[in-house]
């Protein structure tokens with residue numbers, strides 16, 4: 001029976017909208033398509049949708065049964081611009097780009113017609129019992145102190161703890177080979193001595209560079225130092241730079257994150273920190289969300305297969321399974337910009353260092369525990 005319906009339905013689709021029924025079905029289908037595509041609705045990133053396989057997101061309330069709970073007008077308003085209903089809402093406005101920051105272009109994310117199709121589909125979701133609204137915290141909650149490792153699945157944790165299975169082992173070996181390179185002019189050891197004497201390098205970044213008059217992080221420092229060797233690096237995400245960063249972070253494991261400005265540049269440092277704090281609280285992109293909305297206010301909530309952690313900077317650099325590579329904190333923060341569909345700052349930019357400084361100050365008292373594995 002099911003198959004029969006499908007055949008009829010596909011036939012209608014190929015023949016074009018012959019009847020009102022076909023038109024409606026097609027509209028529902030398109031509504032679902034818009035809701036599940038990342039570049040369009042991206043609804044599944046935050047909501048549980050009926051009929052979608054895999055881990056359900058719960059940053060927003062489940063949309064099961066929403067058609068029985070809300071009227072067409074209210075649903076349309078939520079999708080168009082929920083700020084009208086609730087000024088501080090975390091639901092992105094899909095039909096109004098007014099007031100959004102760091103957008104790549106100024107068009108609304110969905111056209112009126114697309115929104116209409118989405119609402120058409122939402123209206124059919126009536127079967128489930130009423131769902132309570134998710135409690136969106138209106139006030140800042142105390143910052144939680146679990147690091148990203150506390151959010152790893154048991155399988156990932158087992159892999160992380162087994163050097164034979166953990167892909168990071170290879171990167172650490174590579175880092176060691178680079179540090180004490182057989183070519184003495186290429187090595188780091190020529191100036192810094194044996195590795196064992198360099199155990200407190202990674203827990204002090206980012207720091208203010210008086211030469212460059214800006215904040216630099218560990219990867220910036222490695223690139224700079226490499227210029228004094230016969231093997232200079234240009235790129236912050238160069239595998240060699242990441243291997244050395246992984247190695248130095250591992251050496252600094254269990255060292256408390258402790259950042260203090262030097263007396264000679266206290267003011268500059270404080271300015272960068274303040275800018276980082278502001279960035280953390282600033283809504284951005286098409287999703288119109290700030291870091292704080294996820295990493296302070298919705299810790300533990302699911303976004304598809306991810307569980308939102310406090311976003312502490314303790315585990316870097318990370319080997320991320322879906323990058324199939326090691327990546328720096330710089331790259332991870334850029335991925336969050338991409339997640340909220342904001343204009344992504346270039347690698348190494350000031351904004352990213354300001355955020356890193358803020359994250360490290362926010363995590364003060366926690367220890368370095370990188371490099372680590374992530375999904």
Ligand code: HEC
Pocket residue numbers: 034035040041042043044045046047059060061063066069075078079086088089090091092094118122132133134136287289
């Ligand atoms: C970035 C996360 C995010 C995305 C993406 C998102 N939403 Fe939401 N949505 C929320 C949150 C959080 C709420 C709760 C808002 C509140 O209570 O202030 C919400 C609320 C809603 C509501 C009101 C539900 C109720 O029970 O009152 C509807 C309807 C809704 N969203 C539909 C959608 C649709 C359709 C899409 C895709 C086009 C979508 N959302 C995309 C986060 C999101």
Ligand code: HEC
Pocket residue numbers: 147148149151279280289290291292293294295303306307308309310311312313314315318332333336337339340355359374
């Ligand atoms: C829409 C929700 C959302 C927003 C907004 C967001 N992130 Fe994230 N972020 C995530 C998710 C999901 C992950 C992956 C799971 C995790 O580690 O929390 C993540 C991971 C991270 C991590 C890695 C933590 C770890 O231990 O691996 C850092 C650091 C981070 N985010 C920083 C930021 C910063 C800085 C901002 C603001 C520029 C930001 N995020 C904005 C959802 C968000």
Ligand code: HEC
Pocket residue numbers: 179187188189190191192201218221222224225226228229244248
């Ligand atoms: C020619 C000597 C020289 C070589 C080779 C060298 N460095 Fe450095 N490094 C320095 C000096 C000098 C400093 C002090 C800060 C500065 O001038 O940048 C430093 C600082 C550092 C710091 C910060 C230390 C702190 O306490 O703030 C790190 C980390 C570092 N280097 C890593 C490396 C790595 C990794 C390599 C190999 C790619 C390397 N260095 C190669 C001379 C060197």
